Amino acid sequence: xxxxxxxxxxxxxxxxxxxxxxxxxxxxxxxxxxxxxxxxxxxxxxxxxxxxxxxxxxxxxxxxxxxxxxxxxxxxxxxxxxxxxxxxxxxxxxxxxxxxxxxxxxxxxxxxxxxxxxxxxxxxxxxxxxxxxxxxxxxxxxxxxxxxxxxxxx
Amino acid sequence: xxxxxxxxxxxxxxxxxxxxxxxxxxxxxxxxxxxxxxxxxxxxxxxxxxxxxxxxxxxxxxxxxxxxxxxxxxxxxxxxxxxxxxxxxxxxxxxxxxxxxxxxxxxxxxxxxxxxxxxxxxxxxxxxxxxxxxxxxxxxxxxxxxxxxxxxxxxxxxxxxxxxxxxxxxxx
Numbered sequence: 076x077x078x079x080x081x082x083x084x085x086x087x088x089x090x091x092x093x094x095x096x097x098x099x100x101x102x103x104x105x106x107x108x109x110x111x112x113x114x115x116x117x118x119x120x121x122x123x124x125x126x127x128x129x130x131x132x133x134x135x136x137x138x139x140x141x142x143x144x145x146x147x148x149x150x151x152x153x154x155x156x157x158x159x160x161x162x163x164x165x166x167x168x169x170x171x172x173x174x175x176x177x178x179x180x181x182x183x184x185x186x187x188x189x190x191x192x193x194x195x196x197x198x199x200x201x202x203x204x205x206x207x208x209x210x211x212x213x214x215x216x217x218x219x220x221x222x223x224x225x226x227x228x229x
Numbered sequence: 230x231x232x233x234x235x236x237x238x239x240x241x242x243x244x245x246x247x248x249x250x251x252x253x254x255x256x257x258x259x260x261x262x263x264x265x266x267x268x269x270x271x272x273x274x275x276x277x278x279x280x281x282x283x284x285x286x287x288x289x290x291x292x293x294x295x296x297x298x299x300x301x302x303x304x305x306x307x308x309x310x311x312x313x314x315x316x317x318x319x320x321x322x323x324x325x326x327x328x329x330x331x332x333x334x335x336x337x338x339x340x341x342x343x344x345x346x347x348x349x350x351x352x353x354x355x356x357x358x359x360x361x362x363x364x365x366x367x368x369x370x371x372x373x374x375x376x377x378x379x380x381x382x383x384x385x386x387x388x389x390x391x392x393x394x395x396x397x398x399x400x401x
Contacts, residue, residue: 090282091281091282091328091329092329092331093282093389093390093393094331094333094334094335095334095335095386095389095390096334097334097336097337098332098333098334098336098337099332100327100330100331100332100333100334100337101333101334101336101337101340103337104327104333104337104340104341105337105340105375108340108341108344108371108372108375109372111368111371112367112368112371112372113368115364115367115368116368119364119365119368
């Protein structure tokens with residue numbers, strides 16, 4: 076540990092090479108990234124293909140009580156489900172493709188911002204109305220994604 | 230450990246550049262327009278790359294972490310902070326591994342950094358959202374990020390050259 080006059084470090088420090096042209100290693104990196112992405116996309120595609128016939132259910136609960144549980148395939152045409160309670164009202168859009176909260180009387184509208192729910196595991200929660208809307212899979216292993224509905228047993 | 234005033238100045242300027250670019254990006258690319266949630270150009274990575282090439286690894290880490298912290302302090306939310314922090318640390322680690330390789334240019338460093346940034350963000354999303362479905366975003370986030378990474382490298386080159394030039398003049 077000796078003191079220097081403050082500037083000497085800059086010139087002696089090892090700097091990374093100034094390689095500003097696309098080089099062989101870069102091509103390898105790009106190739107590896109594209110290959111990995113292709114594998115993941117392929118895997119997801121196969122996964123979706125295997126599970127495409129799995130039933131998707133929409134489950135709407137209020138205060139832990141199930142108000143509605145239906146197979147999405149049963150909605151031959153879109154419908155709107157209305158919830159009226161002393162806390163307020165909500166309108167939930169239901170179709171065979173997607174589910175979303177169209178309107179809510181609550182102040183923060185966080186549930187509306189959740190957007191479209193399409194895949195098992197998606198969900199929207201409205202705390203002021205105590206309403207949970209979620210998509211669950213027909214497969215019983217995944218059917219209870221986060222344990223949120225444990226209280227619904229009876 | 231002693232540092233030259235020039236290095237300290239460069240790091241400080243790059244931190245402020247990173248902040249300005251982060252804010253600029255938040256202005257330019259409002260959410261909802263982009264097809265992939267969470268996708269960004271990563272303009273702030275220009276500043277981190279310049280620090281990595283022009284000053285050093287530790288300083289680049291400082292710029293990456295402090296940028297996330299200051300953005301949080303300026304009114305960001307904690308989830309956004311977690312995303313950018315994890316993404317930034319992943320990108321920094323990967324770029325450090327590659328920056329001294331002879332056959333890897335600044336393009337490879339930036340592209341690999343951008344790809345790692347996407348992986349870091351997906352890990353943060355896994356943790357925050359607690360659902361594996363976010364993985365389906367990963368390939369798109371990484372591919373789009375790699376394209377952005379090449380653009381970022383292109384924009385970084387003149388800055389590194391200019392800083393080298395200033396440094397050489399100071400030594401003479």
